[in-house]
Amino acid sequence: MEKIKMTTPIVEMDGDEMTRILWKLIRENLIEPYVDLKTEYYDLSIQSRDETDDQIVKDAANAIKKYGVGVKCATITANKARQVEYNLKNIFPSPNGTLRAMLDGTVFRAPIIVKGIEPYIPTWKKPITIARHAYGDIYKAVDYKVEEAGKAEIVFTNESGEEAMRKTVFDYKGPGVLMGMHNVNASIESFARSCFNYALDTKQDLWFCAKDTISKIYDGEFKAVFEEIFEKEYKEKFEEANITYFYTLIDDAIARVVKSEGGFVWACKNYDGDVMSDMIATAFGSLAMMTSVLVSPYGYYEYEAAHGTVQRHYQNYLKGEKTSTNPVATIFAWTGALRKRGEMDSNNELMAFADRLENATIKTIESGKMTKDLALITKMERPEMLYSEEFIQAIKNTLDGKIETVEEDPLETKIINEFLDAKLYKEKIDILNKYKDKLTDKLITSFAVSLDVVVDEGSLDKRFESLQSCVEQMAKFETTGLR
Numbered sequence: 001m002e003k004i005k006m007t008t009p010i011v012e013m014d015g016d017e018m019t020r021i022l023w024k025l026i027r028e029n030l031i032e033p034y035v036d037l038k039t040e041y042y043d044l045s046i047q048s049r050d051e052t053d054d055q056i057v058k059d060a061a062n063a064i065k066k067y068g069v070g071v072k073c074a075t076i077t078a079n080k081a082r083q084v085e086y087n088l089k090n091i092f093p094s095p096n097g098t099l100r101a102m103l104d105g106t107v108f109r110a111p112i113i114v115k116g117i118e119p120y121i122p123t124w125k126k127p128i129t130i131a132r133h134a135y136g137d138i139y140k141a142v143d144y145k146v147e148e149a150g151k152a153e154i155v156f157t158n159e160s161g162e163e164a165m166r167k168t169v170f171d172y173k174g175p176g177v178l179m180g181m182h183n184v185n186a187s188i189e190s191f192a193r194s195c196f197n198y199a200l201d202t203k204q205d206l207w208f209c210a211k212d213t214i215s216k217i218y219d220g221e222f223k224a225v226f227e228e229i230f231e232k233e234y235k236e237k238f239e240e241a242n243i244t245y246f247y248t249l250i251d252d253a254i255a256r257v258v259k260s261e262g263g264f265v266w267a268c269k270n271y272d273g274d275v276m277s278d279m280i281a282t283a284f285g286s287l288a289m290m291t292s293v294l295v296s297p298y299g300y301y302e303y304e305a306a307h308g309t310v311q312r313h314y315q316n317y318l319k320g321e322k323t324s325t326n327p328v329a330t331i332f333a334w335t336g337a338l339r340k341r342g343e344m345d346s347n348n349e350l351m352a353f354a355d356r357l358e359n360a361t362i363k364t365i366e367s368g369k370m371t372k373d374l375a376l377i378t379k380m381e382r383p384e385m386l387y388s389e390e391f392i393q394a395i396k397n398t399l400d401g402k403i404e405t406v407e408e409d410p411l412e413t414k415i416i417n418e419f420l421d422a423k424l425y426k427e428k429i430d431i432l433n434k435y436k437d438k439l440t441d442k443l444i445t446s447f448a449v450s451l452d453v454v455v456d457e458g459s460l461d462k463r464f465e466s467l468q469s470c471v472e473q474m475a476k477f478e479t480t481g482l483r
């Protein structure tokens, strides 16, 4: 099969820990066999950022400005503990913060919807994308703990040193708290344009909400900026695309969101977006199924997974253990970037490949094969828990048209359910012994993944013994009184 050609590179930003391991697996198994991949590679691992005094992040941002599209692996945001762990010279700021500052964008987060991983809200049928304004308000506020009676004032002095405004905030009769926050029109305008562009790109309605009935000037300005830009620059484009923009109060928006079937972009002010994006991610099922794209008002796009580097799994990986880390959001970061590259270069084949890979990923999960995080929340009767490598291989099989049809086997379902429902390891040992003759390789793998253990390779008997010995070890440390 001839590989799909690319004309312009994608800016590829490698990252840290478990997601770095997944990155290589995804690239080698799901992309390189099909696409003659052209990337400009930047290593944003914590070691590389430290060695280059963070210059590598700035170089990557400039490359995105040059080529228009980037894809990023999750990276560690350094702190004191990480400085010690990785022996770093410095604690550099979050790479995402640096990229956002240089590309001036808005982050859009959308869940990946799969049958069997149902949202907690049953009416939600399509994804809800949160667009969070990422500048100012309480995140850049000045606050003060008032200890005594006194007057708080707000003063604005213009550049010529004249006092243009002075207002009393409050006459304190005793202790209290005080805060002053700000925003700037340039940032609100770029937020609005990013939202309108994203809605057009994805052909979804745009909702924007604030609380201008109470915050008449502050939130009123957000509302006015959105309205003015929409009327002047986007109204006709929205009509052509058959999508709508509407503004509503945040309380009304929340009521409508809960009752909706999804399928729109929900633009929120900074704090509202902070709170609502966690609500949306949780209500849709899993952080590992959340995509994230930074859209700059200048037409640059940077795709990534919403989750972090999955440090806990990496610690297991370093001990030589296999992990069942979910690669879906990282796969979708790649497909997002490939599709956008295809769109910019009028490369239909590349766009179609991105669709195929996404469909293959979803189909694989819907066929019952998934990583542990999904198996624990799925409504499917008989999920097959796989390690990351096997799950990626299963996606590749689906992509290659080698779909295994899974015969419904009631006994297998019964054994899995009994094993997962058993609260004590001692009970699990009994179940293993009871069904010893009925166990298959697939069942042994599912049990091992569910327990976070790795069984020896080899014959079925050898694998059974290895699993049995792991569960026996666990049973030794089981203290029933503590449960």
Ligand SMILES: NC(=O)c1ccc[n+]([C@@H]2O[C@H](COP(=O)([O-])OP(=O)(O)OC[C@H]3O[C@@H](n4cnc5c(N)ncnc54)[C@H](O)[C@@H]3O)[C@@H](O)[C@H]2O)c1
Pocket: 073, 074, 075, 076, 077, 078, 096, 287, 288, 304, 305, 306, 307, 308, 309, 310, 311, 312, 324, 325, 326, 327, 373
């Ligand atoms: N976009 C980014 O680059 C980004 C975002 C968040 C955190 N981080 C960094 O990641 C590191 C780890 O942070 P964290 O542990 O708070 O967040 P995390 O998202 O890596 O993991 C939090 C928990 O969520 C679950 N989880 C997340 N992704 C998963 C996946 N793909 N498969 C299975 N389970 C998954 C795991 O239970 C994990 O323990 C930190 O150093 C942080 O700075 C980076």
